[in-house]
Amino acid sequence: MVNNNSVNSVLVFEYYTASGKNDPTIISEAKCLIDSLLNELSSFSEDNDTKIHFLVANDFKYIGDNYNYINENKIIIDVSLEDWLKSNIDKFDSCMFISAEENMNLYNLAKLIEDKGVKIYGSDSNSTLICSNKFLTFKHLQSIVKQPKTFQFTISDEISWEESIKDIFKSLKSSNDSRISDNEYSKNSKINDINKFSNYSKNSDINKSSNDFRTRSSNDYKLIVKPIYGVDCQDMVIISEIEDINNIKNVFPNNTQVLVQEYIHGDNFSVSLISDGKKAIPISFNKQYIDINKENQSYIGGELPFNHPDLESAFLIAKKAVESIEGIKGFVGVDLIITDDYSAGNNSIYFLEINSRFTTPYVGLSKIAKFNIGKSIINLLDNKIDISKLYKEGFGSNKFDKMVKFKKNGNNLDIEVL
Secondary structure, eight states, rough: OOOOOTBBBEEEHHHHHHHHOOTTHHHHHHHHHHHHHHHHHHGGGTTTEEEEEEEGGGGTTTTTTTTHHHHHHEEOOOSSSOOOOOOGGGGSEEEEEOOOSSGHHHHHHHHHHHHTTTTEESHHHHHHHHHHSSHHHHHHHTTTTOOOOOEEOOEEEEEEHHHHHHHHHHHTTTSSSOOHHHHHHOOOOHHHHHHHGOOOOOOOHHHHHHHHTHHHHHGGEEEEETTTTTOOTTEEEEESSGGGGGHHHHHHTTTTTEEEEEEOOOOEEEEOOOSSSOOOEEEEEEEEEEEESOEEEEEEEEESSOOOOOOOHHHHHHHHHHHHHHTOOOEEEEEEEEEEOOTTSOEEEEEEEEEOOOOOHHHHHHHHOOHHHHHHHHHTTTTTTTTTHHHIIIIIOOOOSSOEEEETTTEEEEEEEO
């Protein structure tokens, strides 16, 4: 682990498998992600300028055994990942790691590695902080992409936040029009006071709700409450009637910052992109199957690449969102909802969030792509290749000979290549 000026030493790890945390709800995805990355990076055995070192906890030391080059440079630890990194990360030139936003892990790791002067083949800490905090993302992109009306609250023993959510719910639910009029907002002082937290703006067309979901019965109107630093479908509360607001304190402890967001009826999708920190290339449009109801909120599976009449529009929205936050680099995922009500003559695309990191679709893409994603990211961020050249080589074509289906099977992730 000693730096050599002629060799780029790259430390590679995934948070859960390097921490030894066998969380049954996420470990299957974690192992699939790191195995896919190791498979792609094993090709560096032919590159004398790069040496990959793989960091893994003792409980998962078998990971990487299938790749001789990776296995030769495996580092097995039985101590805290953070403590090990603090003592050893500066012995490497660069780092490529996988982590989710939960508990600010993605940001904390990026900041730790940056502060040690080690290059990251991924998003920098500043952009990671914006993307990890769902409300910061919302505010940053407020006038750039269409988003659900969104509010921020902190859970406490006081009742003011509960009363405010009740007022939001009553006001929005009572409207069957395409959008809530300025007059309806001004009639309610509490709603008016907290408008500064939402993307509602009487002067901004991009933030006006279209007819897509408003034409539904008011009984279909819902709010979703989720942690600002949450991941996937973790810890959601669905509010479809006023009494459901009482459930919020049963899920979130005091001082938890939560996002209260209107529920958009539609289909869940994501766009996978590659970014150099300024420009981004969409490479795949992915269908997500998510079960969201009062009793359960879970990821069921997905498929990619997915054909959709609004694919190009979705690509443009995802690209615009990523390029609006400087410093997002490497593999990126953007979550979207396309509404399923065509009463306005066409459907509408809502931006939900940016995952400035490797996401589950990477597992499938690495199996069917005609290019090596992991190696291309390193070459891109080392300025060995320009992002425009990647586009010309097929990154932005969304053309694949095969497709991949994901299915959550208990705590396992089944992957089928068709």
